[in-house]
Amino acid sequence: MNEFDNKPEVGGIAVDRLRTIVERIERLEEERKGLANDIKDIYAEAKSAGFDVPVIRRIIRARKQEPAEVEEQETLFDVYRRALGM
Amino acid sequence: MNEFDNKPEVGGIAVDRLRTIVERIERLEEERKGLANDIKDIYAEAKSAGFDVPVIRRIIRARKQEPAEVEEQETLFDVYRRALGM
Amino acid sequence: MNEFDNKPEVGGIAVDRLRTIVERIERLEEERKGLANDIKDIYAEAKSAGFDVPVIRRIIRARKQEPAEVEEQETLFDVYRRALGM
Amino acid sequence: MNEFDNKPEVGGIAVDRLRTIVERIERLEEERKGLANDIKDIYAEAKSAGFDVPVIRRIIRARKQEPAEVEEQETLFDVYRRALGM
Known part of the structure; x- marks a missing residue:
């Protein structure tokens, strides 16, 4: 008490x-x-x-976005990667 | 589909x-x-x-510690504060 | 003092x-x-x-990985996306 | 290249x-x-x-506050602790 x-x-x-x-x-x-x-x-x-766990995390983030936005970011990621010679 | x-x-x-x-x-x-x-x-x-919300947050953290440890940290906090002229 | x-x-x-x-x-x-x-x-x-700022953030993370690993994760991301109908 | x-x-x-x-x-x-x-x-x-490292962390946070505010939060922390029988 x-x-x-x-x-x-x-x-x-x-x-x-x-x-x-x-x-x-x-x-x-x-x-x-x-x-x-x-x-x-x-x-x-x-x-x-x-x-692949990091890829599943990205999938979960991507499902909160518009499909067209995901698609555009994938394209840009590839463009930037090639531009930087990665 | x-x-x-x-x-x-x-x-x-x-x-x-x-x-x-x-x-x-x-x-x-x-x-x-x-x-x-x-x-x-x-x-x-x-x-x-x-x-006071920040104080409630501290209470909740403190309840996970041993009472003697909380007490000792309070004492040290006062000693350090006075040492630094706060 | x-x-x-x-x-x-x-x-x-x-x-x-x-x-x-x-x-x-x-x-x-x-x-x-x-x-x-x-x-x-x-x-x-x-x-x-x-x-695109989020894409630049991904580029910076990807540059810390091996290129082959980045490539594999891109491929898996596409496979998972299609599997889920995204 | x-x-x-x-x-x-x-x-x-x-x-x-x-x-x-x-x-x-x-x-x-x-x-x-x-x-x-x-x-x-x-x-x-x-x-x-x-x-004591956690106490030094508190000191550093407290130095960003007004001394009167720190003092008041110390007092409230003691009141709440006693109220809860800690």
């Missing part, structure tokens, strides 16, 4: 409110960490199924 | 497997974005309830 | 050493911020010269 | 301009990496001189 138990407000602080806020954030951060691990697991699964 | 429909494997690529992997990652990333927004909302709620 | 002036060590803290460390870090962080701004300026210049 | 040598503009691309832009960015990124390593070295030096 600590000094603030049964004291709804201390020094202008609503103790229960603060505790609720902190615990909700911690719970959501826990879930977020869980999701990040799930995503990592899927990439590991993709890798062991023989897929 | 695209060229790979009804073709379970093309150029060594298991099309369905790739599609499943990409869609699962996208779903989890969507959830992750949702959680990030939920956390942001709680901080906004904390702010409008009169709490 | 603060309480630690002319006191080379206070509470086990070598005041001058601490001050030197902190000031060196601050100076380097200042330089780092300057470089980040310089890089941003070059990208802005590239954009106004008509170049 | 590559296909673009002696060709100042190819497919609307000013080859020399592109090369200059890419090389300037690479040089600045190299310098930035050097600075990041220098900063890491100073933290390592601070650690071996007996300083």
Whole structure:
């Protein structure tokens, strides 16, 4: 038992409110960490199924763009690469 | 309908497997974005309830440490601050 | 003048050493911020010269890889895109 | 020698301009990496001189704030910690 138990407000602080806020954030951060691990697991699964992980990451970014924009960037990438002798 | 429909494997690529992997990652990333927004909302709620958001962030970090370690770092912070005339 | 002036060590803290460390870090962080701004300026210049900035970023990443690896990833990206009907 | 040598503009691309832009960015990124390593070295030096590295990081953040604001956040941190029984 600590000094603030049964004291709804201390020094202008609503103790229960603060505790609720902190615990909700911690719970959501826990879930977020869980999701990040799930995503990592899927990439590991993709890798062991023989897929190229950096290319899958690019696919996922590209699916948020318009197909025509992806196509144009591919073309430009090739032009720039050849221009630089890569 | 695209060229790979009804073709379970093309150029060594298991099309369905790739599609499943990409869609699962996208779903989890969507959830992750949702959680990030939920956390942001709680901080906004904390702010409008009169709490100091950067201090709540520090509280959440500190709750992952041992109390004695938090205490020691507070003491050192004060010593260093005074040493530097802050 | 603060309480630690002319006191080379206070509470086990070598005041001058601490001050030197902190000031060196601050100076380097200042330089780092300057470089980040310089890089941003070059990208802005590239954009106004008509170049595609995200593609230049990819070029810079690709130049750290082996050409054969870049080539293979381009090929895989096309295969995956077609497989997914993008 | 590559296909673009002696060709100042190819497919609307000013080859020399592109090369200059890419090389300037690479040089600045190299310098930035050097600075990041220098900063890491100073933290390592601070650690071996007996300083607490996370506390030095906080000091450096705090020096960008007003002293009164730092003071107020320290006070609130203590109030919140006690409220939560930490």
